[in-house]
């Protein structure tokens with residue numbers, strides 16, 4: 001029998017650590033699991049995550065657990081914060097370990113690589129019948145860890161679970177809203193990473209502020225078009241999970257996806273740029289999946305497709321720019337753009 005108020009956070013990188021610290025500081029009994037037992041022991045003794053969140057003093061009450069079974073035993077909520085490429089495998093590992101009444105949440109942004117499946121689809125398939133929620137929105141881990149004001153949103157089909165999880169996180173400097181459009185919330189968080197590369201490339205090429213604003217706006221348009229085709233609600237995409245995170249990541253240099261674009265725009269090779277960033281850069285895998293989903297739904301998303309092509313080295317940033325600027329002249333909003341198809 002799980003204890004509803006107990007939280008197990010899986011993934012001891014920057015975002016998992018920041019969320020675990022936030023919940024523990026809020027008085028939620030919280031355990032943090034990571035795959036690197038040595039790094040976790042070091043965190044337990046120093047009360048710091050020197051690699052991913054240097055500078056943050058971790059709360060005394062946070063418990064570190066390198067054994068996955070022990071970390072999730074009796075937890076009311078398991079919050080997954082591993083990168084998207086590790087998401088499906090961690091669900092497989094969890095399946096035999098969870099109590100029957102443990103709920104699932106995730107703060108990972110992306111899709112299943114190679115299939116374009118949403119993370120909520122993976123959860124429904126591998127851990128069926130449990131309350132499930134996504135936490136997303138404009139939230140750089142470093143700022144949340146520093147107690148700087150932030151707002152996120154928690155979406156679940158189960159309104160009382162969304163509310164329960166939001167209240168575990170909600171704090172004087174951290175607003176947690178709630179909603180029930182899981183697909184829309186996930187799509188915004190995944191697509192903004194791809195679009196952040198586009199504005200990063202433009203800024204790396206020193207194309208100017210007009211170019212940046214144009215890319216953010218037309219990128220938002222791509223998010224809305226794909227979202228509506230998939231059944232997301234436009235207001236979700238215009239909220240924290242879509243527009244909010246798009247603006248943050250396209251303009252804030254703390255964004256690793258934006259920094260990847262900046263480096264590519266300056267002519268740095270992709271492998272070297274990813275190595276220098278040294279943390280997860282979700283767009284590298286997500287761009288393929290956005291284009292895969294768009295193609296499946298008969299949509300042409302030129303900015304996302306351009307990012308994918310640049311990431312694969314199929315075109316240079318200069319060629320990508322030429323292709324975008326050379327597209328046919330047309331109305332900004334063709335009739336019926338936001339109507340469900």
Ligand SMILES: NC(=O)C1=CN([C@@H]2O[C@H](COP(=O)(O)OP(=O)(O)OC[C@H]3O[C@@H](n4cnc5c(N)ncnc54)[C@H](OP(=O)(O)O)[C@@H]3O)[C@@H](O)[C@H]2O)C=CC1
Pocket residue numbers: 011012013014015016034035036052081082083084085086090107108109110139140141142278279280282
């Ligand atoms: N950082 C942020 O500001 C935010 C991040 N996110 C999202 O959170 C997710 C995690 O990102 P973030 O914490 O920033 O990434 P980081 O690069 O900071 O950390 C990644 C963590 O995941 C671990 N990891 C990698 N592969 C596996 C695996 N196969 N199994 C278990 N653990 C694994 C790493 O462990 P190891 O050190 O051993 O490699 C590391 O602890 C991403 O989807 C990101 O988009 C969402 C909102 C904000």
Ligand SMILES: O=C(CO)COP(=O)(O)O
Pocket residue numbers: 109137138139140141193196245248249254255256257258280281282
């Ligand atoms: O998702 C994030 C902020 O909301 C973090 O963005 P990056 O992964 O680009 O650093």
